[in-house]
Amino acid sequence: MTHPMIEQAAEILRGNDRGSYTVPTHGLYPFQWNWDSCLTALGLAHFDEARSWTEIDTLFDHQWEDGFVPHIIFHEADDGYFPGPDVWQTGRDVPTTGITQPPVAGFAVRRLFDRARDTDLARRRAADLLPRIARWHDWFYRCRDPQGTGLVAIIHPWESGRDNSIDWDAALAAVPTDGVMSFTRKDIQHANPDHRPTQAQYERYIWLVQHFRSLDWDHAKLHDASPFRVVDPGFNAILIRSCLDLAAMADTLGQGDIARSARAQAQKGLTALESLWNDAHGQYLCHDRAANTTVDSPSVGGLLPAFAPIPAARSKAIVARLEVIGKRSEYLVASHDPDSAEFESLRYWRGPVWLIVNYMIADGLRTAGEDAMADRIVAESLHLIEQSGFAEYYDPMDGTPCGGGSFTWTAAMVVEFLTKGRVPA
Numbered sequence: 001m002t003h004p005m006i007e008q009a010a011e012i013l014r015g016n017d018r019g020s021y022t023v024p025t026h027g028l029y030p031f032q033w034n035w036d037s038c039l040t041a042l043g044l045a046h047f048d049e050a051r052s053w054t055e056i057d058t059l060f061d062h063q064w065e066d067g068f069v070p071h072i073i074f075h076e077a078d079d080g081y082f083p084g085p086d087v088w089q090t091g092r093d094v095p096t097t098g099i100t101q102p103p104v105a106g107f108a109v110r111r112l113f114d115r116a117r118d119t120d121l122a123r124r125r126a127a128d129l130l131p132r133i134a135r136w137h138d139w140f141y142r143c144r145d146p147q148g149t150g151l152v153a154i155i156h157p158w159e160s161g162r163d164n165s166i167d168w169d170a171a172l173a174a175v176p177t178d179g180v181m182s183f184t185r186k187d188i189q190h191a192n193p194d195h196r197p198t199q200a201q202y203e204r205y206i207w208l209v210q211h212f213r214s215l216d217w218d219h220a221k222l223h224d225a226s227p228f229r230v231v232d233p234g235f236n237a238i239l240i241r242s243c244l245d246l247a248a249m250a251d252t253l254g255q256g257d258i259a260r261s262a263r264a265q266a267q268k269g270l271t272a273l274e275s276l277w278n279d280a281h282g283q284y285l286c287h288d289r290a291a292n293t294t295v296d297s298p299s300v301g302g303l304l305p306a307f308a309p310i311p312a313a314r315s316k317a318i319v320a321r322l323e324v325i326g327k328r329s330e331y332l333v334a335s336h337d338p339d340s341a342e343f344e345s346l347r348y349w350r351g352p353v354w355l356i357v358n359y360m361i362a363d364g365l366r367t368a369g370e371d372a373m374a375d376r377i378v379a380e381s382l383h384l385i386e387q388s389g390f391a392e393y394y395d396p397m398d399g400t401p402c403g404g405g406s407f408t409w410t411a412a413m414v415v416e417f418l419t420k421g422r423v424p425a
């Protein structure tokens with residue numbers, strides 16, 4: 001572990017460590033975020049395995065009784081972030097939000113488990129986390145797929161982890177703004193407003209929060225009551241992958257019931273995912289469940305299914321799409337097709353490159369035997385860091401660093417790429 005970039009990454013992870021959880025970055029995001037923590041644990045494990053298990057344990061300590069796991073845990077008061085606990089009002093002892101995030105926990109825990117040097121510790125911690133993750137997955141299929149289609153919907157753009165993606169524009173336009181509270185954004189005090197979501201989008205984000213709050217955060221009701229219900233192929237692929245990873249661990253740990261149920265969920269999800277494939281774009285697309293329309297938006301959400309065991313022909317088609325996107329930009333993988341009129345190279349999820357997405361796509365392509373493209377994504381990711389440091393996200397055209405700096409999950413992914421070489425598995 002002598003590579004200077006690993007030393008820099010370790011320093012960022014240490015600097016953002018709050019003892020039992022890690023903040024994504026100082027200032028802009030001063031709490032614990034769900035999928036940030038799970039992916040960060042992969043980086044932490046290279047230095048301190050016990051600490052990496054704790055990262056995920058802390059998150060699941062705040063799981064709700066119905067199985068739901070929040071997107072933010074507000075461990076300590078900090079008025080540098082909006083919307084804070086006073087807006088969410090979820091009534092938890094340690095405040096949390098009432099929406100969730102992409103369920104990477106099953107994947108991350110299996111990876112920690114499979115690579116563990118301290119195998120006794122890993123068996124104990126994994127055995128404890130397994131039923132909690134299974135309850136979260138069950139929550140998804142119960143509360144976010146009430147019709148039993150095999151695919152879950154998000155009910156707020158922030159749940160996708162791709163907050164202001166072009167994918168949500170049409171669905172978000174159907175969200176009203178009447179009665180929305182007046183508020184002061186904090187994100188644009190920490191980061192360049194031109195790199196962040198717009199005010200019109202923020203008003204709808206907050207309207208949805210107020211709406212769910214008025215329904216007492218009753219997850220049994222929120223899906224049907226939300227004007228925003230979108231089925232995201234990337235989100236579903238992450239859930240499917242986590243179900244399969246959970247099943248594999250459950251087999252090893254002798255928890256047959258969990259294994260069987262998780263495998264059935266994944267199988268149904270994989271079959272249903274095919275309904276989101278779009279031949280014209282050569283990739284998957286979102287489905288607007290509220291409007292019952294296909295979302296004609298070629299984003300990275302439709303390439304992320306490479307992370308799940310999709311059919312080989314689909315993986316190959318995604319490689320072909322990546323080659324095209326690679327010709328239209330300098331660094332893979334732009335979060336939106338640069339050829340599209342809505343593409344914005346600096347604005348958050350409407351164009352920029354995110355290392356965690358690169359990691360998941362490369363990982364899936366590697367498993368599918370698509371090594372050349374996986375290698376290319378890893379190489380371009382590391383090149384970005386060399387050029388621009390550990391930013392939140394990057395301009396795919398010239399590598400300009402954007403958003404917050406000294407960013408935790410970016411550092412974690414760099415450690416993964418470098419210590420696992422060109423083979424992130």
Ligand code: GLC
Binds near residue numbers: 033160
């Ligand atoms: C932004 C990102 C989201 C991430 C959070 C903390 O909201 O869109 O994916 O979890 O920041 O890093």
